[in-house]
Amino acid sequence: MDLMQFFDMILHVDTTLGTLLAQYGTYVYAVLFAIVFCETGLVVLFFFPGDTLLFIAGAFCATGEMSYPLLMALLIIAAVTGNTLNYWIGGAIGHRVFTHDYRWINKDALRRTHDFFEKHGGKTIILARFVPVVRTFAPFVAGVSDMTFARFQLFNVAGAVAWVASLVTGGYFFGNIPVVRDHLTTIVLVGVGAAIIPLALGGLYKFGRRVISR
Template identity: 75%
Template sequence: MEFVQLLDMLLHVDKALDTLIAQYGTLVYAILFFIIFAETGLVVLFFFPGDTLLFIAGALCATGQMHLGLLIFLLVTAAVLGNTTNYWIGEAIGQRVFTHDYRWINKDALRRTHDFFERHGGKTIILARFVPVVRTFAPFVAGVSDMTFGRFQFYNVTGALAWVVSLCVAGYFFGNIPIVRDHLTTIVLFGVAVAVVPVALGGLWKMSRRMFGR
C-alpha cells in the first residue's frame, strides 16, 4: 500500500472501517489504537478522526465484527497514553511554545485551548474529550501550564472512560439504525454542542458578572 493511500485510509477510516476489518481482521484493533493514540497524543495529527470513529466502531461491534469489551479497553488505554504523551511534550517545551515559532503547532488552536483551560481548569481535560481539535491540544496545554501530573491523570482517565465508553456504547445500540448512519456527522456535532454549550454559557455568565460587578 502506497503512503498516500495509507494516509487517505487513516483519515477516512471512520467511513471504511468495515472494509478494513474484512481486509485485515484483528489487526484493525491495532490500527484503531494507533489512530486514537495519535489524535490525542500528537498535536500535529489533530485532524485524525475521533468521535465518528468510536461511534462506528461500536456499531460494528453490534454486528459481531469486533468485540465491544476488547475495543473499549484498548481505546481507553490508547486515549490515556495519548494524553499522557501530549502532557509530557507540553511539559518539556513549556512556555517557550508561546514565544518560539514552532511550525508544527497551530498557534491559534493552542491559544483558544489555553484560554479555555484558564477559564475551566482541570475539567477542561474531561470536556475537551468531546471537542475535536481542543481534545488534542488540552493535554499539551496542561503540560505547558505545569498542572500536577497526579491531578492531570485523574481527569485524563476519567475523560478517556467517559469519551470512549459513551460513544462506543451509543454506536453499539444506535449505530445500525439507518437514519442514524445517514446523518452521523450531524448527530455527532449535536452531541458535541450539548457537551460544550452549557460550559460556554457558564463561562459567559461568570465573565458578565465580573464585568458588571454582580
C-alpha cells in the same frame, strides 16, 4: 495497497472501517489503538479521526464484527496514554511554545485551547475530549501550564472513560441509524454545549455577586 492508500483509509476510517476489517481482521484493533493514541498524543496529528472513529467502531461491535469489551479497553488505554505523552511534551517545551515559531504547531488552535483552559481549568481535560482539535491540544496546554501530573491524570482518566464509553456505546446502540450517524458531530457539540453552559452561568453568577458586594 501502498502506504498512501492505507493512510487515506485511516483518515476516512468512518467510511472504510468495514474494508479494513475485511482485509486485516483483528489487526484493526491495533490500527484503531494507534489512531486514537496519535490523535490525542501528537499535536501535529490533530486532524486524525476521533469521535466518528469511536462511534462507527461501536456500530461494528453491534453487528458482532468487533468485540465491545476489548475495543473499549484498548481505546481507553490509548486515550489515556496518548494524553499523557502529550502532557509530557507540553511540559518539556514549556512556555517557549508561545514565543518561538514552531511550524509543526497550529498557533490558532493552541491559543483557542489555552483560552478554554484558562476559563475552565482542569475540567477542560474532560470537556475537550468531545471537541475535535481542542481534544488534541488540551493535554499539551496542561503540560505547558504546569498542572501537576497527579491532578492531570485524575481528569485524564475520567475524560478518557467518559469519551470512549459514551461514543462507543452510542455507536453500539445507534450507529446503524442513518440520521444519527450523519449528524454525529452536531450531536456531540450540542452535548458539550449543554455541559459548558451551566459552568459559564455559574461563573457569571459568582462574578455578579462579587461586583454587587463591592
